[in-house]
Amino acid sequence: MPYGRGMNLKNLATFTLVACSALGIAACGDDGDNNNAADSSNDAADDTSDETVSSEPAPSGASAITIEGFAFAFPEEVAAGSVGVTNNDAAQHTITDDGGSFDFSIDANASTAIELAAGSYDVHCNIHPTMTGTLTVV
Numbered sequence: 001m002p003y004g005r006g007m008n009l010k011n012l013a014t015f016t017l018v019a020c021s022a023l024g025i026a027a028c029g030d031d032g033d034n035n036n037a038a039d040s041s042n043d044a045a046d047d048t049s050d051e052t053v054s055s056e057p058a059p060s061g062a063s064a065i066t067i068e069g070f071a072f073a074f075p076e077e078v079a080a081g082s083v084g085v086t087n088n089d090a091a092q093h094t095i096t097d098d099g100g101s102f103d104f105s106i107d108a109n110a111s112t113a114i115e116l117a118a119g120s121y122d123v124h125c126n127i128h129p130t131m132t133g134t135l136t137v138v
Contacts, residue, residue: 067093072133080118080137086111098122
């Protein structure tokens with residue numbers, strides 16, 4: 001139907017809003033990078049790749065990192081090795097070392113395990129830059 005016949009300005013504005021919203025939601029989705037943090041070829045201390053980890057369950061007894069309300073909740077210290085992470089938000093987040101030694105993506109509403117070497121790390125979320133913190137791994 002040509003513009004002007006049956007499509008008024010209000011309908012065009014509604015269509016444009018819906019289309020732009022759909023594009024915006026798609027832009028916030030998964031980037032398709034499905035590297036597995038448990039891959040034995042990755043050394044967390046040397047790896048600077050963007051690793052996506054999703055619904056792999058966190059190992060029992062592992063130190064827990066929680067993401068909730070667009071904030072990190074770190075225990076005072078976590079044990080080096082396999083560290084459990086739970087993202088309670090409905091949005092994907094990253095745990096990224098400011099120094100570049102690791103960058104893990106955590107899917108929305110997912111629990112997983114990441115491999116971390118001993119050290120003190122200032123971290124942030126690449127998607128939500130106001131999310132910052134210090135993680136101490138012993």
